Amino acid sequence: METKKQKTGVVIAIIILGIIAFLVPNQIAAQTGVKRIDLQKHDLSIPGREMIQARIDFEGHSAFGKHFHPGEEVIYVVEGSLEYQIEGEKPVTLKAGEVLFIPAGVVHSAKNNTDSKASELATYIVEKGKPVLTLVK
Numbered sequence: 147m148e149t150k151k152q153k154t155g156v157v158i159a160i161i162i163l164g165i166i167a168f169l170v171p172n173q174i175a176a177q178t179g180v181k182r183i184d185l186q187k188h189d190l191s192i193p194g195r196e197m198i199q200a201r202i203d204f205e206g207h208s209a210f211g212k213h214f215h216p217g218e219e220v221i222y223v224v225e226g227s228l229e230y231q232i233e234g235e236k237p238v239t240l241k242a243g244e245v246l247f248i249p250a251g252v253v254h255s256a257k258n259n260t261d262s263k264a265s266e267l268a269t270y271i272v273e274k275g276k277p278v279l280t281l282v283k
Contacts, residue, residue, distance in 0.1 A: 178208050178209055178210060178211070179204065179205035179206075179207075179208030179209075180202060180203070180204050180205070180208050180209070180210045181202070181203045182200050182201075182202050182203075183200060183201045183202075183203070184198065184199075184200045185199045185200055185201060185267075186198070186199045187199075189274070190271070194273060194274050195217070195271060195272065195273060195274060196271075196272060196273075196274045197269065197270065197271055197272075198269075198270045198272060198278055199267065199268070199269045199270070200267075200268050200270075201224070201265060201266070201267055201268075202256075202265065202266050202268055203263060203264075203265045204226070204228065204256070204257070204258035204263065204264045204265065204266075205258070205263060206258060206260055206261040206262055206263065207258060207259065207260070207261065208257065208258050209255065209256065209257030209258070210255060210256050210257070211255050211281065211282075212253050212254070212255045212281070212282040212283075213253070213254070213255070213279045213280060213281050213282055214251050214252060214253045214254065214279070214280055214282065215248070215250065215251070215270055215272055215278060215279050215280075216250065216251070216272045216273045216276040216277070216278075216280075217250045217270055217271045217272030217273055218247065218248065218249060218250050218270070218271045218272075219247075219248040219268055219269070219270050219271075220245065220246075220247055220248075220268070220269045220271075221240075221245060221246040221247075221248070221266050221267070221268050221269075222243075222244075222245050222266065222267040222269075223240045223241060223242050223243065223244050223245070223246075223264070223265070223266050224242060224265040224266060224267050225242050225263065225264055225265040226241070226242060226258065226260060226262050226263055226264025226265065227239055227240060227241040227242070227258070227259075227260060227264055228240055228256050228257065228258055228264050228266060229256065229257050229258075229259055230246055230248075230254060230255070230256050231254060231255045231256075231257075232248060232252060232253075232254045233252055233253040233254060239259075250272075253282050
């Protein structure tokens, strides 16, 4: 039988794990010079799917490492230029006004190889309730 102390310990552990899970993506972004600003999120007419749109700002010579999404990603480069590496493909560099489609579950990364700021508008069509992105080592 659990004591009151054991139950309190379990609750504290759950809270700590929740805080860590919430902060880790922001810490990664802060360390790499990448800032993500969520703009909108809406359920779609397709059951179990949602659309999430975000602006991602890259400081000069910053990068966001390998990751994937539980759905498609549509990228529009708003400012500057960004190099994208999609698993199994040659790197491609896009400048402001250019677009890129990344299929669901495909590992990819992005980096700013310039001294100037670069930004993208990312639109995700993803499975509702799943993390928007999963980092890959």
